[in-house]
Amino acid sequence: xxxxxxxxxxxxxxxxxxxxxxxxxxxxxxxxxxxxxxxxxxxxxxxxxxxxxxxxxxxxxxxxxxxxxxxxxxxxxxxxxxxxxxxxxxxxxxxxxxxxxxxxxxxxxxxxxxxxxxxxxxxxxxxxxxxxxxxxxxxxxxx
Numbered sequence: 001x002x003x004x005x006x007x008x009x010x011x012x013x014x015x016x017x018x019x020x021x022x023x024x025x026x027x028x029x030x031x032x033x034x035x036x037x038x039x040x041x042x043x044x045x046x047x048x049x050x051x052x053x054x055x056x057x058x059x060x061x062x063x064x065x066x067x068x069x070x071x072x073x074x075x076x077x078x079x080x081x082x083x084x085x086x087x088x089x090x091x092x093x094x095x096x097x098x099x100x101x102x103x104x105x106x107x108x109x110x111x112x113x114x115x116x117x118x119x120x121x122x123x124x125x126x127x128x129x130x131x132x133x134x135x136x137x138x139x140x141x142x143x
Contacts, residue, residue, distance in 0.1 A: 003118045005111035009129050014100040015140050021068040023140060024092050033139035034132055069094050079120035086112055105129060
């Protein structure tokens, strides 16, 4: 049986793409809805790091930057040991629509995982993206 390789979420946000882009690609923006402390070198090959008071850290490698429409990075697979080299790829696509921005988030690369790791990583990130995108919308609406 094949396991799902990707998570895809689409949300319409009542803000223009430039505003959503800033929330996705700047340290100030990301630290307002995703991580607590953020650094980012926004260029292909650059790195980003998000950390939380819990001690959790997410290190990312920037793979794609096409301002203001596409932002992509790779990051560690949730649930795997820190030294495991496998990564998933996350890509945000922003499309202007009458109401503001249609944001599509796709995270792929889960099919490389064995059964037990797939269940944890895929399930955790399905829930994680639902929560984080809700926080993104709340942050933008409050701004």
